[in-house]
Amino acid sequence: QVQLVESGGGSVxxxxxxxxxxxxxxxxxxxxxxxxxxxxPGKERExxxxxxxxxxxxxxxxxxxxxxxxxxxNAKNTVYLQMNSLKPEDTAMYYCAAVGWLGxxxxxxxxxxxxxxxxxxxxVSS
Numbered sequence: 809q810v811q812l813v814e815s816g817g818g819s820v821x822x823x824x825x826x827x828x829x830x831x832x833x834x835x836x837x838x839x840x841x842x843x844x845x846x847x848x849p850g851k852e853r854e855x856x857x858x859x860x861x862x863x864x865x866x867x868x869x870x871x872x873x874x875x876x877x878x879x880x881x882n883a884k885n886t887v888y889l890q891m892n893s894l895k896p897e898d899t900a901m902y903y904c905a906a907v908g909w910l911g912x913x914x915x916x917x918x919x920x921x922x923x924x925x926x927x928x929x930x931x932v933s934s
Contacts, residue, residue, distance in 0.1 A: 810833070810834045810835050810923045811925075812830055812831070812832050812904045812905070812906060812925035813925055813926070814828060814830050814902065814925045814927060814928040815831075818931070819933065821932070821933055821934075822894060822896055822933065822934050823894065825893075826891045826930060827890050828889040828891065828928060829886055829888055830844070830886060830887045830889075831885060831886050832885045832906060835906060836908070837861075837909075839910055840860075840906055841859070841860055841906065841907050841909040842858065842880065842914075843855060843905045843907075844857050844858070844889045844903070844904060844905075845902070845903045845918055846900035846903070853903070854918075855869055855916020855918060856876065856889070857872065857877075857878040858914035858916055859878045859879070859887060860912050860913070861909075863880055864912060865913055865914060866878050866914075867915065871897075875891065875892050875894075876889060876890065877889070877890040878890075894930075895932060896932050896933065896934045897932075898930060900930060901927040901928070902929075902930050903925055903927045905923060905924045905925070906923040907922055
């Protein structure tokens with residue numbers, strides 16, 4: 809059974825940093841994309857960043873480029889999202905997601921991901 813467990817959310821002031829973690833277990837695919845998505849109240853869930861299992865390819869939403877970094881530790885089956893220079897508009901529930909994928913370019917299309925974690929809340933105050 810696939811499990812994705814997020815951690816690391818919290819409350820910070822604008823300009824601060826947080827690092828989210830997603831621990832994966834039971835994942836059946838050696839080639840896959842791991843992504844971070846977020847959903848603010850009243851808004852659609854949107855893609856933030858994704859990384860291919862080889863680590864050679866990453867994808868970012870324009871709104872977070874230069875501020876967020878996705879990385880992974882395959883030995884720990886964990887994906888990270890380092891978030892710097894946080895803004896109030898980054899406030900949302902952040903979800904980790906995964907999908908088996910043979911191409912090396914991961915897309916930030918939520919409907920393509922079939923495994924999801926429960927989410928971790930990030931709140932940025934001004």
